[in-house]
Amino acid sequence: MESDALFTLGEPTGAPGAPGGTSGASATGVDGFTAVTADAPLPVRMRPTGIDELVGQDHLLAPGAPLRQLVGGVTPMSVILWGPPGSGKTTIAHLVARATDRRFVAMSALSAGVKDVRAVIDTARRQRRSGGPPTVLFIDEVHRFSKTQQDSLLAAVEDRTVTLLAATTENPYFSVISPLLSRCVLLTLQPLDDAAVRGLLRRAVTDDRGLAGTLTLQTEAEEHLVRLAAGDVRKALTALEAAAASATALGADVIDLTTAEQAVDVAAVRYDRDGxxxxxxxxxxxxxxxxxxxxxxxxxxxxxxxxxxxxxxxxxxxxxxxxxxxxxxxxxxxxxxxxxxxxxxxxxxxxxxxxxxxxxxxxxxAPKSNSATTAIGAAIADVRAGRGGPVPRGLRDAHYSGARGLGHGTGYRYPHDDHRGVVTQQYVPDDLVGTDYYRPSGHGAERSVGTRLPLLRRIVRGLPGSVSRPDGGAGTERAGSAAEQNDSRSGTSVPDAAQEGGDAVGEGQE
Missing domain, CATH: 1.20.272.10 (Zinc Finger, Delta Prime; domain 3)
Structure with a gap:
């Protein structure tokens, strides 16, 4: 038997035409909801009996809003309810089931299959043809239906053979197929805030359906239950019931913080590794x-x-x-x-x-820089766009027999033979000459890279501004103050290497 929100799915409890009842034999074995008994769990006993008792979803309860139309049966629209556990998805389904002019069928995607869905649709179609009431099909945990199972709903939802009411805790844009999603109105339920959970706890303490005032809930214990609930009203009421049972067993008429803590040892973390x-x-x-x-x-x-x-x-x-x-x-x-x-x-x-x-x-x-991310992203984009011609002849592999005869490696300059450790040479295909992918930030250790990079690019690309000094360092020309101008592509100011105190190309990071 499956449970969600504030009540349980089960066998039919009403006569044909009654709230939660059926017209004819059940096709699935889960037609309607179980009756509320005196020994039912506290969350079940405290479920709302009308839409005005629904709390925490004020954004969906405005006059004329889709949720009110759905509950009131004004418009036969199919709806997907998306929200976290305990936010009231199945409670809304229960309110819809109370409409006396509609046949309500509930099933759980955990146990139902395509055969069950088709049986409900076939029955709904026969009843409509004979002038019977429209059918509302509630599917709990619809995200657990496979694509084939969801596909089986499309035609019936499209021609309104059934009005679909589906509930899911998973993002429907990922878990529900697009054709079904496009045929439904998506209503997003929010976790209940602390004030709403606190109000429901207080109602459960005093209401005849709950503890009927037999126990008092101390403020500290109340705050503990609210905190553990984390917006899940079912969790809050379940914890309250456990604490009440402990207090009663001890002969106390007050639920204090100690009792509440002992009744609910650890808060369940809302986290699904696959969800x-x-x-x-x-x-x-x-x-x-x-x-x-x-x-x-x-x-x-x-x-x-x-x-x-x-x-x-x-x-x-x-x-x-x-x-x-x-x-x-x-x-x-x-x-x-x-x-x-x-x-x-x-x-x-x-x-x-x-x-x-x-x-x-x-x-x-740590200081942050996404320069590596943007650099490889830009390079990959160019490759996918078709940029990048043949490998320059001097860079091609010249180790195998005959490679020299093809001109491979011809003109290659070995950087270590230069006193600066860097030489003027084309390393990119012809159509990418002068392209800058890497743009260093000014954060952390990358600041020094940003100082050296413009000098490296000038030497490699043979641009004006980089000459050999007699002392073996990498110098820059002063004509026209070229060393003080910004690199046209990187936007980085290139300092005078002499002012930096030595070989700016060869120095390490700061």
């Missing part, structure tokens, strides 16, 4: 490091570790980040990230979380 939260948390992790917020980065790292994320996945992301976002501003960052990845393989969790934390701190606080 939407996986990508959202990973994105937040990367963006926090990129933004140099080390504290936020450590939070997201902890979130992944506590939820059981594969440490190797985290390590791979760090290695990528070290080049993608830190790059030449701190060339040592790649070594730190790679060492952390090795530590994960060599040491393993839980100890390797220390190595991951050290790498995250280093990467988050």
């Amino acid at each position: 939407d939260a996986h990508y959202d948390v990973t994105s937040a992790f990367i963006k926090s490091m990129r933004g140099s917020d080390v504290d936020a980065a450590l939070h997201w790292l902890a979130r992944m570790l506590v939820a059981g994320e594969d440490a190797r996945f985290i390590a791979r992301r760090l290695v990528i980040f070290a080049s993608e976002d830190v790059g030449m501003a701190d060339p040592g960052a790649l070594g730190v990230a790679t060492a952390a990845a090795h530590a994960v393989e060599y040491v393993g969790l839980p100890e390797a979380q220390l190595n991951l934390a050290q790498a995250v701190i280093h990467l988050a606080t």
Whole structure:
């Protein structure tokens, strides 16, 4: 038996035409919802009985809004409800089921197949032809349906043989096929804020459907339950019920903080390694490091570790980040990230979380540069656009027999034979001469690279401004103040090498 939001899917409970009831035999075995009994879980007993009791989704509850039309049966529109657990998706389905002029069929994608879907559609088509009520088909966890299963819904939704009401916790743009998504209205439900969860807890304490005032919830215990819920009302009510049972067993009439903490030991982390939260948390992790917020980065790292994320996945992301976002501003960052990845393989969790934390701190606080990312991106774009002719003759392989006869290697100048370690020579195909891909930033260690690079380019390309000095260094001409002008492509100011105090080409990083 499947459960979501504030009630459970089960066998039919009403007579034909009654809320949750059926007209004819059930095609799936999950037609309608189970009745609410006195011993039902607290979240089930406290489910809203009308749309005005629905909280936390004010953006969907305006007069005339699609959600009100759906619940009221005004317009037979198919809807996909997308939201996190406990936000009220199935509660909305329950409210729709209360409409007496519609046949309501509920099924879970965890257990239903194409045969079940087609049986419901066939029954709905026969009933419509005979003047029967329209059918609302509710599918919980629709993202678990395969493409074939989702395809089986298209025609019936298109001609309104059924009005589809589907619920998913996963991003429907990834988990629902485009043809089905285009036939439905997408309603996005938000996690409940703390005030909404707090209000529902207080209602459950006093309402006859809940604890009926038999116990008092202390403020500290209430705040603890709200914090653990993290926007999931079902989790909050389940925790409250557990705490109430503990208090009753102890003969107490008050649920205090100690009782609440003992009843719910650890908060479940909302994180699915194969789901939407996986990508959202990973994105937040990367963006926090990129933004140099080390504290936020450590939070997201902890979130992944506590939820059981594969440490190797985290390590791979760090290695990528070290080049993608830190790059030449701190060339040592790649070594730190790679060492952390090795530590994960060599040491393993839980100890390797220390190595991951050290790498995250280093990467988050390091100077940032995406010059390597943009450089290779620009180069790849040119290659894909067809730029780049034959390899220059002097650079071609001349080691095999006959290569010299073809002119391979002819004219090649060996850089180490020059006192500067760099010579004027064409290294790129003809149509890429003068193209700059790498544009260093002024951050961290890359600042010194930005000083040397214009000089290197002038020498390699044989541009005016680079001559040999008698002392063996790389000098620059002063005519026309060329050394003080900006390089036309890189935009970097080229300083006078003599003022830099020696061979600007050969000096190391700062």
